[in-house]
Amino acid sequence: MTNNVSMAEKDIQKVSAQQRVLKILSQVLVYAFLLTAALTVLFPFYWMLISSVKSLAEYELAVPTFFPRKFQFFNYVEAFNTANLGRLFLNTLFVGVVSTVLSLIITVLSAFAFARLEFKGKNALFAALLATMMIPGELFTITNYLTVDAFGWMNTFTALIVPFLVSVFYIYLLKQNFMQIPNELYLAAKVDGTTDLKYLWKVMIPLALPTLISITILKMMGAWNSYIWPRLVANDPDMQLITNGLRNAFTDVNSGKTNIPVQMAAVAIVSFPLFLVFIFLRKYIMKGVSRSGIKG
Amino acid sequence: MVESKHKWKAWLYLSPAIVLLLIFTVWPIINTLRMAMLEGYNGTAELGGAAFNFGIGNFVKVVQYAKFLTCLKNTLLLCVLTVPLSTVIALLIAVCLNSIKPLQRLLQTIFFLPYVTNSIAIGMVFATMFNIIGNNIGGENQLITTAGVINNFIGLFGVDPINWINAGSAYWANITVLVIYIVWDALPFKILIFLGGLQSINKQYYDAAKIDSTPKIRVFTRITLPLLSPMVAYAVITAFIGGFKEYSSIVGIFGEKMGPAGDQFRLNTMVGFIYDSLASNQQGLASAAALILFCIIFAVTMVNLYVSKKNTHY
Numbered sequence: 001m002t003n004n005v006s007m008a009e010k011d012i013q014k015v016s017a018q019q020r021v022l023k024i025l026s027q028v029l030v031y032a033f034l035l036t037a038a039l040t041v042l043f044p045f046y047w048m049l050i051s052s053v054k055s056l057a058e059y060e061l062a063v064p065t066f067f068p069r070k071f072q073f074f075n076y077v078e079a080f081n082t083a084n085l086g087r088l089f090l091n092t093l094f095v096g097v098v099s100t101v102l103s104l105i106i107t108v109l110s111a112f113a114f115a116r117l118e119f120k121g122k123n124a125l126f127a128a129l130l131a132t133m134m135i136p137g138e139l140f141t142i143t144n145y146l147t148v149d150a151f152g153w154m155n156t157f158t159a160l161i162v163p164f165l166v167s168v169f170y171i172y173l174l175k176q177n178f179m180q181i182p183n184e185l186y187l188a189a190k191v192d193g194t195t196d197l198k199y200l201w202k203v204m205i206p207l208a209l210p211t212l213i214s215i216t217i218l219k220m221m222g223a224w225n226s227y228i229w230p231r232l233v234a235n236d237p238d239m240q241l242i243t244n245g246l247r248n249a250f251t252d253v254n255s256g257k258t259n260i261p262v263q264m265a266a267v268a269i270v271s272f273p274l275f276l277v278f279i280f281l282r283k284y285i286m287k288g289v290s291r292s293g294i295k296g
Numbered sequence: 297m298v299e300s301k302h303k304w305k306a307w308l309y310l311s312p313a314i315v316l317l318l319i320f321t322v323w324p325i326i327n328t329l330r331m332a333m334l335e336g337y338n339g340t341a342e343l344g345g346a347a348f349n350f351g352i353g354n355f356v357k358v359v360q361y362a363k364f365l366t367c368l369k370n371t372l373l374l375c376v377l378t379v380p381l382s383t384v385i386a387l388l389i390a391v392c393l394n395s396i397k398p399l400q401r402l403l404q405t406i407f408f409l410p411y412v413t414n415s416i417a418i419g420m421v422f423a424t425m426f427n428i429i430g431n432n433i434g435g436e437n438q439l440i441t442t443a444g445v446i447n448n449f450i451g452l453f454g455v456d457p458i459n460w461i462n463a464g465s466a467y468w469a470n471i472t473v474l475v476i477y478i479v480w481d482a483l484p485f486k487i488l489i490f491l492g493g494l495q496s497i498n499k500q501y502y503d504a505a506k507i508d509s510t511p512k513i514r515v516f517t518r519i520t521l522p523l524l525s526p527m528v529a530y531a532v533i534t535a536f537i538g539g540f541k542e543y544s545s546i547v548g549i550f551g552e553k554m555g556p557a558g559d560q561f562r563l564n565t566m567v568g569f570i571y572d573s574l575a576s577n578q579q580g581l582a583s584a585a586a587l588i589l590f591c592i593i594f595a596v597t598m599v600n601l602y603v604s605k606k607n608t609h610y
Contacts, residue, residue: 030392031399037389038406041480045409047445048421064445106316109309117306125310132321136541136593138570139586142331142579143324146339163320166313196305225414227544228571243416247551260424267417278412282405285412286488 045271052076052265059261072261079266083249088242091157095241096223099161100216107170107215112200114171115178116186126175129168141229148233155236160229164222170215177208214284217277224274242270328583337580354584363561364585367569374474374565375539382479383532386486391520393487394494404491411484419548422477426460426549461549463557470556470563478545482538486531493527494520529604536596540589543567566592 051059053071080086113119114126144163153159181204189199205212223241230241237245250263278285307314331337335353338346358364389407393400410418427444447457459465460473497520505515521528542565546554555562564572566589573582 027396030395034389034392034396034399034403037385038403041406041410041483044418044421044425044480047425048418051424064448106312110313113306113309117309119303119306122306129317132317132325134594134597135325136537136586136590138541138567139328139583139590140321140324142570142574142582142586143327144320145574146327146579147319147323149339150343162316166316166320168317171313221412225416227416227547228567232571232575243414246414247416247420247547251551260427263420264424267420270414270417274412274414275409278409282408286408 048264048268048271051261052079052268054261056259056261075262075265076269079250079262079269082262083245083266084237085242085245085266085269087238088240088245091238091240092223092242095157095160096220098157099165099223100219102161103165103167103170103219104212104215106165107167107174108200108205108212110166110171111174111178112196112204114175116183130172133168141232145232153233155234155239157234157239159233160239160241163229173215174208174211177211178204181207210284210287213281214287217281217285221274221277224270246270328586331580332583332587334580336578337583338577339579340577348580354580355588358581358584358588363564364569366562367564367566370563371540371542371565373471374478374542375536377471377475378478378482379532379535379539381475382482382486382535383528385479386483386531387490387524387528389483390487390490390494391516393491404487407487408484410481411488413481415481415544416548418481419477419545422473422480423461423549426473428457428459428462461556463559465556467562470550473549474546474563477549478539478542481545482535486535489527489531490524493524497523525604525607529600529607532604533597533600536600537593540593540596541567543571 050066050068052075053073054065054068054075055070055072058065058069114122140163148154148159148163153162185203186199189203194202225243226241227243230244234240234244246266250260250266251258331339332354333350333352334348335351337348337354342348393403393407396403425445426447428447444457444460446460451457458469460469501519501523502515505519510518546563546565546568550556550563553560554564554568561568566585570582570585570589573579573585
């Protein structure tokens with residue numbers, strides 16, 4: 001009898017030991033997979049950074065070095081001068097800030113009207129706005145190109161800013177956020193004789209701040225990454241945005257040869273602000289992104 | 297809701313948005329339809345007083361255009377290859393991430409990193425990794441200065457250097473590079489969506505499965521996947537929409553000529569076709585192509601919604 005029990009106990013111990021080994025093994029596999037994937041994701045960034053500080057001779061070695069023998073930081077200075085990055089940087093910053101501020105004002109006012117005010121045709125209008133979100137942007141671009149041309153806006157910052165000020169998606173996002181704020185607050189404010197604008201400024205905007213920050217970041221990233229529209233309407237080097245200036249600046253027009261280390265230095269300079277924003281405002285970006293599904 | 301005494305106020309608040317939408321959203325919708333139906337429409341010529349015949353000529357011309365068919369083929373190929381690949385890889389990574397505790401936050405951050413990048417800039421980095429300096433690959437006297445880091449890597453497994461993106465490269469090699477880059481670029485968003493979905497699944501389901509000692513595979517196919525299916529549907533639909541609008545990743549790797557040197561525009565896409573027609577003042581053609589693109593996206597989205605409705609469990 002006692003013998004049987006101890007036999008059974010041994011069996012159980014054996015099974016649970018097996019399970020433990022299996023569990024550890026699967027954990028090891030999971031970590032191995034994730035770390036490999038993470039390294040693959042990171043590698044382009046690493047390659048960009050080390051290539052950006054190599055000399056051209058070292059970069060062209062038959063067997064590439066995985067760590068630069070000598071750091072040539074001068075590449076960054078050269079990149080800055082070759083592509084006129086300072087100018088592109090200021091242009092992009094200007095367009096980004098102005099379009100973000102104006103866009104926020106328009107979005108807040110519209111979202112407030114949709115969330116808190118009552119007027120005829122409100123729901124129909126809102127549904128019509130949402131329906132336009134289905135249409136690919138390219139369809140608008142063709143006519144907007146002609147419109148901007150007819151307005152005489154070619155090669156101006158106005159052309160880069162005005163056509164994209166209204167985003168139906170942002171209005172939708174903010175309206176949802178505003179509607180979560182209890183209506184009693186609005187009624188109380190009304191009883192106290194607070195104006196709509198003061199209520200908006202003192203109550204609704206502070207409460208919806210996280211959404212507004214998400215919109216700001218996405219809008220700024222949009223300016224930083226926009227490529228197609230600026231290429232169409234602002235070819236003047238004085239009006240170019242950073243991405244447009246980046247692509248061709250380092251390829252010699254005659255030989256077609258590219259000074260890759262300097263080009264990689266420029267790419268690193270352009271990527272750096274994005275990483276800073278990411279590190280400090282990760283929470284807001286991820287929140288905004290998971291609801292929008294759009295890049296920039 | 298408050299019955300506002302001043303109804304005009306709502307319209308006042310809405311006016312900036314409505315004015316801009318009328319000019320830059322509503323008018324383009326009407327005008328695109330108009331331009332598409334005017335044969336050989338050209339915006340500059342119209343301002344000069346030219347008239348155009350009404351008809352479906354633009355559509356006929358677009359569909360018969362060899363260039364357009366190349367664009368359509370490239371776009372479809374990239375879509376069909378990248379959407380399933382990125383979805384499956386993202387799902388795998390998300391499930392693994394969800395099952396670990398140490399390092400989870402760090403790895404999550406790393407996997408999100410490609411999202412906050414400039415697709416042209418990082419495309420240039422990918423081009424560098426696949427680039428061959430010297431271009432003389434394939435000849436009798438191979439004179440390669442640097443085979444490129446990717447070629448060095450596959451060389452470790454005894455594979456000969458491949459001409460990925462340079463002059464004389466094969467079409468499949470170009471597409472491979474693009475697929476790798478697009479998948480790399482598409483992973484962060486999908487991982488974010490999937491991980492969010494996984495973390496919101498009620499733990500009780502897993503506890504119940506544990507009591508019944510359900511095998512892990514079965515737990516995945518019977519609990520995780522069904523409960524994650526709305527996110528998967530969402531990710532696939534947005535991926536298809538993004539895939540049909542693929543453009544800047546190709547510019548990032550191959551430059552504005554949309555192809556390896558000597559074979560330009562070989563890798564052009566639908567969006568590329570629209571912009572080329574626009575830039576060469578063929579707005580009628582561009583409008584017709586944009587409408588075709590819209591119809592394709594609309595149809596694919598509807599099919600996706602239909603399929604996911606049948607397979608999605610809320």
